[in-house]
Amino acid sequence: MSSDDPRAALARVGERFDLNEYEISAYLAVLEAGQLSASEIADRTEIPQPRVYDTVRSLAERGLLTLQESRPIQVLAVDPEEAFADAHDSLEALISDLEARYTEPARETGAVSLIKSRSSILRYVEAVIEAADYELVLSLTPALLKRYESELAARREAGVTIELLVTPAAEAPSTEEFEYRSVATRARARRGITTPVLAVADGSYSTYATQDAIAWDGDRYGVVFNRSALGFLLSGFFNTVLWTTAQPLAENGFEEHFPRRYASIRRCVKDLAQHDALTEGNGSLTATIEGRDILSGEYLTVSGRVVGVSLASDEQSAALEIETDEGERDGETVSVGGRVAALEDVEAHEIYLDHEPTADGN
Template structure:
């Protein structure tokens, strides 16, 4: 850095142009009389005394009398500390500006568009950690590494975690070990082609971003049940239903808990067809009041818009895209139970536990 550049930088750090020029001159000379400093710099003779005293007050130089006013640069330790402190504050300010620019106040918006994938990943980490009931997430193995701890927290907290892994590019990646998947999810599946990142938490929050190799980098953060429902169907049809598990903590033994009424219907309908009495416990909300409720009873009927599979095979999830409900007899009362966004049913189910089928 040449003297002019150093002087310009010192001006940015708060010195006046004359102070910066005089200080650089003293650095080069070590010590000099006030008159010599004025002659070697751009400081006018009448101003040199005020300039040197200003530098002395700020700790940059010290002055002394030796026939005439003399000045010398002080030990730079204090000056360096001041400059580095300013640099740290500027760096912090730059980071804060970047954060405020890329991540608006999410709490005040139903939908936020952000510019960086890191913002989406950071928000997904926060939301997954706070999950109460369920998480559906599609991500690459590298993104799994970044969110593994958050997924583990959700799992330990009792959330049902569905995880779809897919490659970042056409190259097949190494998948996490079974032990890592067991700690992070309830069930994992693998899709062999790349896909966008998506995370859904408790039917309310959705985080979405295109594949990292997309031409445009952006993300969408949604705090809205209706929008989240659209992402749920994307996850169910494109990332989940057509792929086989690579890990699952589930088995067919009862009792078994479902967080999706459509998956519960897949299991309950064949049991009813066999003439079995199906007992369930439903945790959810009364649709007319919004109050939490738990209902236990016997399933008397199931209903959905699609067609049953008469050959005994599993009904595709798309067949449940319309109405999906079960009818319960509980304490002499008939109640209808729907799934996500239930309106006409008595209860919106959050968890359905299939207790017994006899």
């Protein structure tokens, strides 16, 4: 079947299974008995005698029954495997084609997409997980954690930093039952059922849904954000509201590999606080910031040595200080904040870190 012709396949499958009430009753009666006359079919079903012949002839034309010309006419069952062979093949091909279309959510269609079925929401969550190149934050129920365990492990293996929230906490598997470090850089659990299901890849591509929408199909919905300015809304909500009110489960700690890339300045600063390159004699960290000037709105790139970090105790604000080494700001110390920064000089959209060792290689 051509992958661009699912409509015709749907029509073929629908035609095969479009049986009315009389046809269903007659077919099942003959299937159970193997062979019946028209009067016997009428006796075993609620089909009026005058309608029996039309009904069984319709089924015979579809290849579901055969008619044996005798007196009286005998109606014989056809092996279902043979009767539905063509429908089975069409259905398998159709499912394969529809699944290919269904599992490839289109990201380019708009900034925001509304999704209204549980299965679609789950597909988008998976798509966001698989799209992450360097940073992923997500909130999952224990059942979804199990569902996406292999996908998360693959992203961790690829070097993606993952912050995982499991909710409700009462149902989260213990660290003895589940190896959180294999699927997340940091994992926490949050109490209650009010926490939404969400996933944000690299601070941009993201999806959001309530736990009700995941629990069953109905009058529920999810939202997909395809652009970074909107994905930041979910990332900020996760960082400031959800993550800070959750209890730690497991943490891998700082991973010593450079260069590194961040969409979240909070995550960047937390890592730097654990890294000794900011202390004398251990080389230096350099940063390249892509963002914009908070006063003029001009998009810019700032590069230089990291000379300071700050992180509020509630983790709701974070900043870097960069000693610049090029351009008009050469030699200046520039303060860098996250999205919608107001107190710093630069609003960071992406942060690239690298480590310059000392002369002795440390």
